[in-house]
Amino acid sequence: MHRIAILGRPNVGKSTLFNRLVGRKLAIVDDTPGVTRDRKEAEATIGGVPVLLADTAGLEEAPPDTIPGRMRASSEAALRASDLVLFVVDARAGITPADRAFAAWLRRAGLPVVLIANKAEGRLGAQAAMEAYELGLGDPLPVSAEHGDGLGGLHDEIRDRLTAGGREPKEAERPLRLAIIGRPNAGKSTLVNTLLGEERMITGPEPGLTRDAVAMEFRDAEGPVRLVDTAGMRRKARISHRLEQMSVAASLASLKEAEIVVLVVDALLGMDEQDLRIARLAEREGRALVIAFNKWDAVEDRAAARRGLEDVLTASLAQSKGVSVVPLSAATGRGVEKLMPAVREAHALWNRRVPTGELNRWFEAMKERHPPPLVEGKRIKLRYATMPKARPPTIAVFGTRAEMLPEDYRRYLVNSFRESFAMPGVPIRLNLRGTDNPYAEEE
Structure with a gap:
């Protein structure tokens, strides 16, 4: 049976996520940081795959002889024994120095990690989740463990990671x-x-x-x-x-x-x-x-x-x-x-994926037909698009101030993508990623 550890700094919602994935309330949930002191384990089926899920105490920077220090040692032990790590950050609070430190630690450990941006309710929450790209652990998955949003995508991601490499049926x-x-x-x-x-x-x-x-x-x-x-x-x-x-x-x-x-x-x-x-x-x-x-x-x-x-x-x-x-x-x-x-x-x-070349020919034609509008007097410069995943079809658009793109232009891109590539009846995701350099496209 595959082992999965849920890790993250205190109070990012690990125990709530654990309860959601297990399907019953096993871990105590409270707003007080550090409620979970022991490792809790439970069997669950995620994406059709049986797993043993471990809810760990929050990762803390503390001496090993203190309670937080022993909690961290317990979390490290869970990490080493796991086939997959779910690293949880708080999308509402933003990325903290502790998140960056633990992300660096996870990268050095070399284990497969799914990055989860929790508390990402609604479109604004999903947009805030994109901030977690900077951790270098791949695409963040926006979820709301409290409200149950985004868990379908998480189930798919976990199943795909655990069944890669031929261990499961073709x-x-x-x-x-x-x-x-x-x-x-x-x-x-x-x-x-x-x-x-x-x-x-x-x-x-x-x-x-x-x-x-x-x-x-x-x-x-x-x-x-x-x-x-x-x-x-x-x-x-x-x-x-x-x-x-x-x-x-x-x-x-x-x-x-x-x-x-x-x-x-x-x-x-x-x-x-x-x-x-x-x-x-x-x-x-x-x-x-x-x-x-x-x-x-x-x-x-x-x-x-x-x-x-x-x-x-x-x-x-x-x-x-x-x-x-x-x-x-x-x-x-x-x-x-x-x-x-x-x-x-x-x-x-x-399940359909559109090749990057074909996708960008469509993207350039769409920009030519309707250039992105000015927002707060500034130009939005959209550079290119990729399709990082299917299930459902997901388009990532990169550019200066891309995250400021108005809702009606987002709808225009999604609707024209649906029509151009004949994808009726399936949900289509649009992720916008702005550039960090404010001088990148100043003219």
Whole structure:
């Protein structure tokens, strides 16, 4: 089993992250620095890979005979025994001298490190996380352990690091991880039974029959699929029972474990705010989305139903423009054969990388068509773009004052990238990295 250590200076949110990754509250969390004094370990499954996770005491500069000194010795021991280190910094507080010292120590140790910028809520938080590039430990992953944001990307990164080097099955034989999510009684369990060709899930008219996130595997025409049928998600105001609160937590966890999310929508009711909330959650976690428009056989005015869905998607789900919609009937099986091809197509786009040369030809054309605007009377000089990762497609743009680029120009770049490279329905990330030298482009 792979060992992972969570390290960082005190009070950056290591224990909160530990609890999130383990899926239950094992480490004590408090605003007082240094609450965690002993190493806590727990088994967890991250990105489909079983791991032993160690939450360590904060790294402290202190003599070894003091409590902080012994805590640091314990943390160093955890580091040496680990296959992967999660180094946590606080995006809100910025990079401190202690962070820089420990980053240098980690680089000298030569172990694989994932750099996590915690407390990065919202777009401003994600932008603040970019400051951590200076530590020289690669791309920082912006997350909010407290709110659960960005954990899907962290699951992917951990899995990719641990399975590199051929220790795990080849990509072709690695199961596609699929979450089936939706409101209670939208027909999720019936859809699972139809996909599997057997009665694996209890179904019935009562909402909330499925209590657990149930994992199972099957094969489609292209290979293995790991399916998680989740307990129905409802608005918090309607969650009265402790059991159902746990079900919603399991649904959120399965969404983070998944690569593709199938959102089951009742075609007779149409898409409501709860469905949109689930779709936005999938997008926020960087998951590709496919909508299963269920109970299609019972819809009388199909043109009106399609129009209604398209209107809602256009108005409220701009980030996943062009999302694939598959009308089907889970109960009769009609149209279900079109679901997995749509899922596989979304998965291929979600994994797609654009070569740097091709990307920069597009980037130059976009700048020529609409040059970046002046901000506070100063010119923003965008130099070049790269695509550091897929899953989801992520563009990094470098230039002087790039981080000051207005929101409408960011949207312009993302939308034109989606259209130019034919990537409908998948979330696209845009990271902006300014140059440190204030004289680099002064004219």
